[in-house]
Amino acid sequence: MPVYEFFCRKCQEPFTENMSIKEHDERTPKCPRNHEAKEVEKRISSVHTVTTKKSLTY
Numbered sequence: 001m002p003v004y005e006f007f008c009r010k011c012q013e014p015f016t017e018n019m020s021i022k023e024h025d026e027r028t029p030k031c032p033r034n035h036e037a038k039e040v041e042k043r044i045s046s047v048h049t050v051t052t053k054k055s056l057t058y
């Protein structure tokens, strides 16, 4: 299962979450300190981004 990176605006801190690709598309998790999902931004981890872009290019 991929690990996704998120950023909580309230905490001003990034955190990671294990979730399926489908879950990631459908929802944003609450932060570890239980702030609402609307305060959380999705961040695409650089490792996964590079891998995806490469596989699309070739």
Ligand SMILES: [Zn+2]
Pocket (backbone or CB within 6 Å): 008, 009, 010, 011, 012, 031, 032, 033, 034, 035
């Ligand atoms: Zn938070």
